[in-house]
Amino acid sequence: MWDYVVERRGLIAFQAFQHVSLVVQCVLLGSLLAVALAVLVYRNPTATSAANGFSAVGLTVPSFALLGILLAPFGFGITPAVIAITFYAALPVLRNAVVGLAGVDRSLVESARGIGMSRVRTLLRVELPLAWPVILAGIRVSTQMVMGIAAIAAYVLGPGLGGFIFSGLSRLGGANALNSTLTGTIAIVLLALVLDLLLVLVGRLTTPRGIRV
Numbered sequence: 001m002w003d004y005v006v007e008r009r010g011l012i013a014f015q016a017f018q019h020v021s022l023v024v025q026c027v028l029l030g031s032l033l034a035v036a037l038a039v040l041v042y043r044n045p046t047a048t049s050a051a052n053g054f055s056a057v058g059l060t061v062p063s064f065a066l067l068g069i070l071l072a073p074f075g076f077g078i079t080p081a082v083i084a085i086t087f088y089a090a091l092p093v094l095r096n097a098v099v100g101l102a103g104v105d106r107s108l109v110e111s112a113r114g115i116g117m118s119r120v121r122t123l124l125r126v127e128l129p130l131a132w133p134v135i136l137a138g139i140r141v142s143t144q145m146v147m148g149i150a151a152i153a154a155y156v157l158g159p160g161l162g163g164f165i166f167s168g169l170s171r172l173g174g175a176n177a178l179n180s181t182l183t184g185t186i187a188i189v190l191l192a193l194v195l196d197l198l199l200v201l202v203g204r205l206t207t208p209r210g211i212r213v
Contacts, residue, residue: 004179012164016187019160020195023150026082027143030089035135038097039123048098055095063088063149067156081150081158088149089142096138100131129208136207140199147192151184161187 005012041047063084070080104127112122128135154162164184168177 001179001182004176005183008183012161012183012187015159015161015163016191019147019150019162019188020191022078022081022085022153022158022160023143023146023195026085026146026150027089027139030086030142031093031135031139033086034090034093034138035097035128038094038101042098042101048102051098052095055091058087058091063152064155067153071156076157078158080156081153085146085150085153089146092141092145093135093138096141097131097135100134101127103134104130133203133207136199136203140196143195143199144192147188147195151188161191 037051041051066084066087067080070083074080074083108126108130109122112126113119117125150158150160151162151165154160154166161184164180164187168179168181168184171177
């Protein structure tokens with residue numbers, strides 16, 4: 001296997017970069033959409049329940065099925081991969097963002113409003129910073145989850161390390177089939193660990209000191 005990796009190190013590095021780039025961009029987009037939706041619904045119990053229900057139901061949709069459905073309107077390539085990965089990336093963040101914002105002590109919010117802060121300023125200066133650790137936990141879960149889904153996106157010819165896995169599985173028993181599958185799988189696991197460590201560092205740098213655990 002070592003010889004297999006060394007001979008293809010350039011291709012592995014390129015596809016690893018593609019994989020990380022796809023995941024990071026989709027997680028960022030999904031997180032922005034999820035937080036924006038959470039801001040709109042967290043004050044309304046009915047809307048909050050609907051958002052949590054959507055998040056729970058969305059996670060039950062098989063990624064293979066969703067990618068297959070997206071093939072009809074978008075065809076093969078990066079578009080269906082981005083849509084599917086962004087969809088799954090947003091779900092854990094949405095749930096955590098709603099929980100985090102709804103869990104902010106209302107007395108702190110009222111105090112901020114009492115000293116003249118507008119609703120928007122209160123949201124940006126008080127509520128979102130206090131909810132940030134919970135939101136970041138959702139982003140970490142989302143990142144780990146979509147690292148695997150990004151590999152499945154190779155089914156629709158999406159970029160990334162999933163190509164090694166599908167290539168190996170398609171010719172099991174053949175030369176280097178197992179090496180190809182293991183290379184893609186191990187590389188994805190290692191990249192997931194690295195991204196999680198980076199998010200832990202981001203949390204340390206961005207969480208207000210007074211609310212760090």
